[in-house]
Amino acid sequence: MNQSQNGAEAPYIRIANISRQYGQVRALHDLSIDIDKHEFIAILGPSGSGKSTLLRLIAGLDRPTAGRIFFDGVDVTDLPPHKRGIGMVFQEFLLFPHRTVRENLAFPLRMTNQPPQMILERLDWAEAILSLNGLMDRYPNQLSGGQQQRVALGRGLVTHPTLLLLDEPLANLDRELRNEMEVEIRRYQKQLGIPFVYVTHNQEEALSMSDRVAVINGGKLEALGERQLIYDHPPTPFVARFVGKSTRFDGAFDAASKKVDLQRYNYSFPYEEVAERKGNARVEVFVKNERFELLPSRSGSAGIPCTVADVVLRGPFVEYILETEADERIIAVQPKREEPLALGTKLSLSWNPSQCHVFPAGR
Amino acid sequence: MYAQASNERLTKWLMGAILVIAYAFLYMPIIHILFASLSSRPNFPYPPEFDYGSYIRLYTNTVYQDAFLNSLIIATCTSILSTVLGFLATVGVLRFGGRKALLYAAFFAGPLFVSEILLGISSMSLYYLVFELQGNMVTAIIANSVHCFSFCFLIMAALLYRYDWRMNEAAVVCGASPARAFYEVMLPLTWSGILGSLIVAFVLSLNGLDISFYLLGATPTMPSVAWGALRYGVKPELYALSSIINILVFAAITVLYFVARSDKKRPME
Ligand SMILES: Nc1ncnc2c1ncn2[C@@H]1O[C@H](COP(=O)(O)OP(=O)(O)OP(=O)(O)O)[C@@H](O)[C@H]1O
Numbered sequence: 001m002n003q004s005q006n007g008a009e010a011p012y013i014r015i016a017n018i019s020r021q022y023g024q025v026r027a028l029h030d031l032s033i034d035i036d037k038h039e040f041i042a043i044l045g046p047s048g049s050g051k052s053t054l055l056r057l058i059a060g061l062d063r064p065t066a067g068r069i070f071f072d073g074v075d076v077t078d079l080p081p082h083k084r085g086i087g088m089v090f091q092e093f094l095l096f097p098h099r100t101v102r103e104n105l106a107f108p109l110r111m112t113n114q115p116p117q118m119i120l121e122r123l124d125w126a127e128a129i130l131s132l133n134g135l136m137d138r139y140p141n142q143l144s145g146g147q148q149q150r151v152a153l154g155r156g157l158v159t160h161p162t163l164l165l166l167d168e169p170l171a172n173l174d175r176e177l178r179n180e181m182e183v184e185i186r187r188y189q190k191q192l193g194i195p196f197v198y199v200t201h202n203q204e205e206a207l208s209m210s211d212r213v214a215v216i217n218g219g220k221l222e223a224l225g226e227r228q229l230i231y232d233h234p235p236t237p238f239v240a241r242f243v244g245k246s247t248r249f250d251g252a253f254d255a256a257s258k259k260v261d262l263q264r265y266n267y268s269f270p271y272e273e274v275a276e277r278k279g280n281a282r283v284e285v286f287v288k289n290e291r292f293e294l295l296p297s298r299s300g301s302a303g304i305p306c307t308v309a310d311v312v313l314r315g316p317f318v319e320y321i322l323e324t325e326a327d328e329r330i331i332a333v334q335p336k337r338e339e340p341l342a343l344g345t346k347l348s349l350s351w352n353p354s355q356c357h358v359f360p361a362g363r
Numbered sequence: 364m365y366a367q368a369s370n371e372r373l374t375k376w377l378m379g380a381i382l383v384i385a386y387a388f389l390y391m392p393i394i395h396i397l398f399a400s401l402s403s404r405p406n407f408p409y410p411p412e413f414d415y416g417s418y419i420r421l422y423t424n425t426v427y428q429d430a431f432l433n434s435l436i437i438a439t440c441t442s443i444l445s446t447v448l449g450f451l452a453t454v455g456v457l458r459f460g461g462r463k464a465l466l467y468a469a470f471f472a473g474p475l476f477v478s479e480i481l482l483g484i485s486s487m488s489l490y491y492l493v494f495e496l497q498g499n500m501v502t503a504i505i506a507n508s509v510h511c512f513s514f515c516f517l518i519m520a521a522l523l524y525r526y527d528w529r530m531n532e533a534a535v536v537c538g539a540s541p542a543r544a545f546y547e548v549m550l551p552l553t554w555s556g557i558l559g560s561l562i563v564a565f566v567l568s569l570n571g572l573d574i575s576f577y578l579l580g581a582t583p584t585m586p587s588v589a590w591g592a593l594r595y596g597v598k599p600e601l602y603a604l605s606s607i608i609n610i611l612v613f614a615a616i617t618v619l620y621f622v623a624r625s626d627k628k629r630p631m632e
């Protein structure tokens with residue numbers, strides 16, 4: 001990622017060529033991200049990819065081996081965490097067990113020496129916005145997981161920090177609560193107008209909440225962009241596999257006929273632009289599970305023949321587990337119709353070539 | 364069914380009796396001294412015949428008073444010094460020890476196994492050899508701290524082992540300086556261990572004879588005066604003094620008990 005030096009305005013948060021090495025382990029490698037003032041950015045990556053490390057570097061809890069970090073144009077790389085004016089929410093909440101909810105929420109305000117009047121105002125504000133009424137005088141161990149999570153969020157937000165860092169804050173909550181909190185967290189971000197950096201290994205969470213998504217893998221930035229763009233046009237095979245649920249096929253690209261051929265299934269589709277390579281080249285094809293087209297099987301139809309092996313109802317969607325003739329399983333997601341397809345139905349599976357992603361194989 | 368109930372009762376009685384015997388075994392000498400100090404006939408105080416004379420004589424005896432004061436100073440300084448050092452060692456081992464933590468810990472606990480007399484003699488000659496320090500209160504405090512340090516280390520390591528260090532990180536990202544994070548978050552969550560260490564070091568160095576003896580020479584401390592008194596015939600003032608010390612120690616233990624209880628009421632996760 002090259003940054004233009006002559007850009008009129010410095011980005012609100014700039015992370016420039018950050019690396020972090022732990023002995024032999026390269027937790028982060030030459031990673032650069034710019035974050036805007038009103039932005040909700042999700043850091044998405046598998047376990048061990050360096051997400052927490054990145055967050056700890058931004059917070060100042062850890063020092064980069066190389067690279068600099070800027071807040072509002074000021075180099076904060078050597079600033080200790082308590083002078084950075086940030087908020088942080090941890091996966092394990094880390095509320096202070098010897099303090100009540102009220103004292104937990106007041107803690108960052110006291111530490112930054114706010115006047116008492118301000119502390120009272122902010123406490124009222126936090127109580128209202130996080131619906132903590134009636135919980136203010138309890139101790140953390142007297143709260144449910146969701147309530148603790150809200151207090152942890154409140155503790156990160158009361159000072160209206162430069163930015164809020166969230167490290168998998170919903171990982172310890174059950175699914176229903178998670179969906180509820182996703183909406184809430186996004187609402188707070190819009191209300192406060194401060195950037196949120198939200199670390200998660202859950203791609204649904206990343207997509208549902210953020211403006212932009214940064215995908216990291218093995219300590220490197222794989223992709224950074226608008227969530228819709230990352231979803232619809234994954235720039236690398238890793239992103240294609242990791243963001244959204246998709247199925248992968250091996251194939252070959254024939255440059256002469258401009259076709260991708262999946263020999264295994266005896267299926268081919270026209271494709272214009274497989275970059276870089278000429279002639280016959282091995283390719284990987286990714287198709288999002290909801291972008292499969294299912295047609296009744298007829299002799300001579302072009303798709304991959306398969307049969308319905310199982311049907312999973314998921315609210316407004318239906319998941320069809322399909323079995324190909326090679327005994328492989330493919331999952332196709334369709335909007336729910338009145339009558340889902342019966343088990344054993346013979347189908348022909350295909351997709352719109354412009355809706356799938358083709359990458360040269362073996363990278 | 365009836366037989367079973369009476370059986371249960373019998374077991375209960377037996378357990379109670381064993382408890383009483385055990386306590387008696389532990390406390391009879393202490394109670395005996397208390398009686399002796401309060402009696403007009405200290406050598407055979409039964410049946411008791413109360414007399415506070417020994418306490419009054421103690422009040423006017425400057426040797427005992429000096430000894431008591433010296434012991435108090437040594438015990439106070441030692442408990443603070445060894446607790447501070449023990450705390451630092453604990454933090455170092457638990458936070459930065461990594462895979463070798465157990466090895467470091469073993470070496471910190473090592474001095475426990477050195478006999479006190481050896482430690483006293485060796486400290487005396489070493490301090491004189493290297494620093495030309497004559498035996499005095501300072502060297503006594505240092506030598507006692509060497510001995511107490513390992514106890515302090517073990518006590519605090521047992522407690523801090525369960526401490527979640529990320530609490531400090533949570534405090535620091537809230538804007539607390541490391542020092543404030545320590546006394547606003549870490550100290551309130553770990554103070555029972557720190558207090559326990561203070562009390563144990565205090566009691567150990569208050570009552571320890573050997574180390575102070577070799578390092579102090581003529582300066583009297585409680586145990587050394589008591590030991591000296593043995594040779595010239597035990598005086599009832601000594602009984603009075605040991606009773607006072609015992610009561611102080613029990614007060615300390617009582618404080619520790621209530622601390623432990625108040626800690627349990629607010630369990631930390
Ligand atoms: N203090 C450390 N010492 C040594 N290696 C570390 C340290 N912290 C992290 N690592 C290594 O750095 C890499 C990235 O770790 P990190 O915690 O950032 O991953 P993550 O993306 O947050 O994973 P998860 O989703 O499981 O939390 C891992 O390989 C990890 O083993």
Ligand SMILES: [Mg+2]
Nearest residue numbers: 051052053167
């Ligand atoms: Mg992590």
